[in-house]
Amino acid sequence: MKKRLFVGNLPDEVTEGKLKEIFEAAGKVEGSVVILDKFSGKSKGFGFVEMGSEEEAKKAIEMFNNSQLGDRKLRVDFAYPPKKKPFFKRKSRK
Secondary structure, X not given: OOEEEEEEOOOOOOOHHHHHHHHOOOOOEXXXXXXXXXXXXXXXXXXXXXXXXXXXXXXXXXXXXXOEEOXXXXXXXXXXXXXXXXXXXXXXXX
C-alpha cells in the first residue's frame, strides 16, 4: 500500500526530480511533487513524496526527518488528508 509523506522546509532550489532522487535512498518512490506559488512560480518550501509501501515510508521518515539539506533541516512525516472545515449557515435575525 502506498504511503504519502509530507516534506517540509525544503530549500528553494529543490525540484520534483531532485526530491524523488533523494528519497529513492529509502525505497521505491511512486511520485513526488514540490508545491509552487501560483503567482511567482517559486517553491513554497514544502512538497509530498509517495513511497511504495508503509515500511519504506517509515524508513524514509527515520532517514530524512531532521536531516540537513543545504542550509535547512527537513521535516518529514506522514501526510494526512486536509481537515474539512465546518460549514456554518448564517443565522437569520428575527
